[in-house]
Amino acid sequence: MSDDADPRSAALGTEGLSKHFGGIVAVDEVDLAVESGELRAIIGPNGAGKTTLFNVVTHALAPTSGSVYLDGEDVTDVPQERRPHLGLARSFQSNELFAELSVLENVRVIAQTAADGTFSFSLLGDGRAVRADEARDILARVGLSEHAETEAKNLSHGDQRRLGIAMAIATEPSVLLLDEPTSGMGPGESRETVELVQSLQDDLGLTVLMIEHDMEIVLSVSDRITVLNRGSVLATGTPDEIQGDDDVQDAYLGGVREEL
Numbered sequence: 707m708s709d710d711a712d713p714r715s716a717a718l719g720t721e722g723l724s725k726h727f728g729g730i731v732a733v734d735e736v737d738l739a740v741e742s743g744e745l746r747a748i749i750g751p752n753g754a755g756k757t758t759l760f761n762v763v764t765h766a767l768a769p770t771s772g773s774v775y776l777d778g779e780d781v782t783d784v785p786q787e788r789r790p791h792l793g794l795a796r797s798f799q800s801n802e803l804f805a806e807l808s809v810l811e812n813v814r815v816i817a818q819t820a821a822d823g824t825f826s827f828s829l830l831g832d833g834r835a836v837r838a839d840e841a842r843d844i845l846a847r848v849g850l851s852e853h854a855e856t857e858a859k860n861l862s863h864g865d866q867r868r869l870g871i872a873m874a875i876a877t878e879p880s881v882l883l884l885d886e887p888t889s890g891m892g893p894g895e896s897r898e899t900v901e902l903v904q905s906l907q908d909d910l911g912l913t914v915l916m917i918e919h920d921m922e923i924v925l926s927v928s929d930r931i932t933v934l935n936r937g938s939v940l941a942t943g944t945p946d947e948i949q950g951d952d953d954v955q956d957a958y959l960g961g962v963r964e965e966l
């Protein structure tokens with residue numbers, strides 16, 4: 707089982723994408739073809755290369771070899787800071803939030819920075835009205851309106867994750883990368899976050915690539931799932947296909963069941 711589509715014409719494609727750390731092959735010749743509007747989960751055991759794959763797709767790390775395509779354009783060598791202008795965004799991590807700024811300001815600053823291409827301190831102080839309505843709309847979409855004036859550092863863990871997604875949305879992406887969006891959340895908060903991701907996919911037509919460990923979530927929300935093992939793609943398919951795949955059962959799902 708593999709991607710049928712051509713990476714070069716997919717919403718997000720990779721071809722022969724590899725990342726080596728000295729002798730460690732963290733990502734090994736990965737081909738992906740994520741179609742427009744698809745929600746694709748990336749799963750695999752610890753150390754399978756999921757985070758490194760994200761890092762080379764966003765160019766947080768330069769790949770050792772291979773190519774990355776966005777809507778048919780080869781963006782392999784486009785630096786990370788230019789990726790938002792191509793329509794690729796990754797949710798901001800808690801340590802990337804402006805801790806002392808309000809939730810609204812965090813989103814507003816990113817929206818304006820994405821529109822202008824550069825960050826300016828004039829956005830604070832007198833520039834506060836700039837893009838405030840847009841930021842409020844985004845906060846309503848992610849369910850953070852009531853915390854608009856709260857400093858980011860005072861948000862709960864789950865709300866900080868939500869703010870990280872809101873900031874990614876503020877760059878108006880067509881492809882959104884989410885790295886374990888429900889990690890550290892209880893069942894109720896996880897469910898809300900999954901519903902948020904689905905609504906972003908449906909309402910904004912986003913293509914979503916999501917690393918997620920919770921198999922119940924993965925099987926219920928994904929259009930397709932790619933299983934990584936030791937840096938390589940073991941299988942790609944629908945949730946039903948992946949559950950029925952013997953290689954996946956042996957390498958991954960079986961292991962998970964034994965652990966439980």
Ligand SMILES: Nc1ncnc2c1ncn2[C@@H]1O[C@H](COP(=O)(O)OP(=O)(O)OP(=O)(O)O)[C@@H](O)[C@H]1O
Binds near residue numbers: 756
């Ligand atoms: N900066 C680095 N330097 C050296 N080795 C690294 C580096 N980053 C990752 N690795 C190695 O690359 C391999 C893949 O790691 P990666 O973190 O991408 O896996 P993962 O699937 O995201 O794991 P997890 O589910 O535990 O987060 C591992 O063997 C890891 O030790």
